[in-house]
Amino acid sequence: SIALAWFRRDLRLADNPALAAALAAHDHVVPVYVHAPHEEAPWPAGAASRCWLHRSLVALDRDLRARGSTLHVYAGDSLATLREVAAATGAHAVYWNRLYEPAARARDASVEQALRADGLGVHGFNSALLCEPWAIATASGGPYRVFTPYWRNLRARLEPRPPLPAPHRMPATAPATAPIDALDLLPRRRWDAGFDAAWRPGEAGAEVALQRFLDEALGGYAVARDVPSVAGTSRLSPHLHFGEISPMRIAWEIEHARVDGKEAFLRELGWREFSHHLLFHFPASSERNLDPAFDAYPWARIEPRQLRRWQQGRTGMPIVDAGMRELWATGWMHNRVRMLVASFLTKNLRQHWLHGARWFWDTLVDADLANNTQGWQWTAGTGADAAPYFRIFNPVTQGERFDPDGTYIRRWVPELAAFDARAIHRPWTVPAALRRSGYPAPIIDLGASRAAALAGYESMRRAE
Numbered sequence: 001s002i003a004l005a006w007f008r009r010d011l012r013l014a015d016n017p018a019l020a021a022a023l024a025a026h027d028h029v030v031p032v033y034v035h036a037p038h039e040e041a042p043w044p045a046g047a048a049s050r051c052w053l054h055r056s057l058v059a060l061d062r063d064l065r066a067r068g069s070t071l072h073v074y075a076g077d078s079l080a081t082l083r084e085v086a087a088a089t090g091a092h093a094v095y096w097n098r099l100y101e102p103a104a105r106a107r108d109a110s111v112e113q114a115l116r117a118d119g120l121g122v123h124g125f126n127s128a129l130l131c132e133p134w135a136i137a138t139a140s141g142g143p144y145r146v147f148t149p150y151w152r153n154l155r156a157r158l159e160p161r162p163p164l165p166a167p168h169r170m171p172a173t174a175p176a177t178a179p180i181d182a183l184d185l186l187p188r189r190r191w192d193a194g195f196d197a198a199w200r201p202g203e204a205g206a207e208v209a210l211q212r213f214l215d216e217a218l219g220g221y222a223v224a225r226d227v228p229s230v231a232g233t234s235r236l237s238p239h240l241h242f243g244e245i246s247p248m249r250i251a252w253e254i255e256h257a258r259v260d261g262k263e264a265f266l267r268e269l270g271w272r273e274f275s276h277h278l279l280f281h282f283p284a285s286s287e288r289n290l291d292p293a294f295d296a297y298p299w300a301r302i303e304p305r306q307l308r309r310w311q312q313g314r315t316g317m318p319i320v321d322a323g324m325r326e327l328w329a330t331g332w333m334h335n336r337v338r339m340l341v342a343s344f345l346t347k348n349l350r351q352h353w354l355h356g357a358r359w360f361w362d363t364l365v366d367a368d369l370a371n372n373t374q375g376w377q378w379t380a381g382t383g384a385d386a387a388p389y390f391r392i393f394n395p396v397t398q399g400e401r402f403d404p405d406g407t408y409i410r411r412w413v414p415e416l417a418a419f420d421a422r423a424i425h426r427p428w429t430v431p432a433a434l435r436r437s438g439y440p441a442p443i444i445d446l447g448a449s450r451a452a453a454l455a456g457y458e459s460m461r462r463a464e
């Protein structure tokens with residue numbers, strides 16, 4: 001018998017439960033990918049994600065060809081495409097790994113219903129999470145809103161299992177389809193060239209990143225994870241987003257590593273789980289404040305010029321600009337710096353977090369609706385379990401603390417390369433050198449803008 005394996009964001013062959021189950025139950029399995037951005041509205045993949053996706057599909061196709069098969073690629077409507085391919089190949093069943101974003105869930109539910117009505121078997125699996133959002137609840141049976149008790153519960157039940165092996169051979173069953181290029185995922189003007197120096201999309205690249213992390217960084221993770229100038233974190237986020245590696249596989253390796261730093265790292269994987277838990281139970285949160293009190297927060301009038309300066313890394317705040325330029329050049333930004341740029345936008349510039357979330361969505365190669373929403377809402381103070389509002393990051397002291405000699409700033413803001421370790425965090429204190437450097441003066445006064453943010457918060461609380 002014949003089955004379709006519908007690949008979505010599980011672009012790997014190893015530890016892929018849907019693929020493994022399809023291969024176990026059928027003689028022939030046709031790997032299918034359908035490009036249907038309209039089905040993910042209002043959050044279809046952004047420009048940087050599409051660049052990654054293109055490369056990841058090419059890698060998956062190559063891995064399938066090495067096993068005698070090929071990836072069947074289509075653009076259009078998912079249901080119509082699956083129906084056509086099933087009819088053309090004589091497939092009796094469709095296998096996929098579940099997604100959890102509101103739009104994808106709604107689409108998958110209607111696809112499942114329609115395929116079942118056609119008489120096809122439909123089989124869904126978990127491949128993306130350690131624990132699916134509905135499988136964990138508070139003592140009273142509701143969703144968690146606070147990370148620590150959520151993680152305590154999940155950690156206690158976490159039992160990493162060994163990964164499922166990749167298939168050795170997968171005979172082709174259908175003629176090859178359109179080339180991946182036909183999906184038109186790459187930009188016309190190839191601004192994405194810098195990505196290739198920084199990344200290796202695909203399952204093999206994810207494996208290299210995992211091994212590098214285990215060998216070089218896991219032991220020092222608890223401390224080095226906060227230092228943006230060193231490769232102290234795993235950089236697995238885009239690989240995880242596109243499902244080129246499973247979190248279970250990572251947890252399994254971590255469990256068996258004989259070094260310190262394990263718990264700190266598992267906890268971050270826990271934040272990824274928590275973010276998915278929140279988005280699943282609060283599906284409106286990608287557009288709306290999780291804490292509705294913030295609907296009354298007096299955001300500043302939108303200042304397109306200020307927003308552009310933030311996007312371009314020309315705010316005059318060195319660590320913020322270094323982060324925004326790292327993002328533009330590589331499609332990724334260090335977590336500590338993500339918090340700083342987000343705090344600067346939402347608190348000092350008092351722009352709504354959605355402006356930042358949308359920019360990240362378009363520019364991050366790891367753009368992920370659950371993690372991005374949670375990261376922005378946490379930093380803006382509007383989220384579940386957010387930082388207390390009055391704890392506003394100071395980009396100068398944060399820079400001094402986490403990039404003490406300015407190595408990270410020098411790398412991304414070359415205008416400041418000649419500034420010493422003290423002045424590099426506050427270049428406006430040496431006006432002559434600043435003028436010569438071509439680096440801008442700050443677009444906002446840190447003290448005054450902090451006071452304005454706090455005053456806005458007080459007025460919101462009074463209005464409650």
Ligand code: FAD
Pocket residue numbers: 225233234235236237238240241268269270271272273275333334335336338339342360364366367368369371372373374375376379
């Ligand atoms: P590591 O430190 O090696 O962590 C391992 C994995 O754990 C990561 O790959 C990621 O999957 C997960 N993880 C780590 N930290 C977090 C976190 N705080 N929240 C959720 N998951 C986490 N992460 C994304 O994957 N996509 C996003 O779109 C995204 N947007 C963010 C926006 C803001 C404003 C902030 C503050 C954070 C955002 N994050 C996002 C979370 C975090 O910054 C990245 O996951 C992390 O920097 C990725 O680098 P890494 O793989 O080296 O992380």
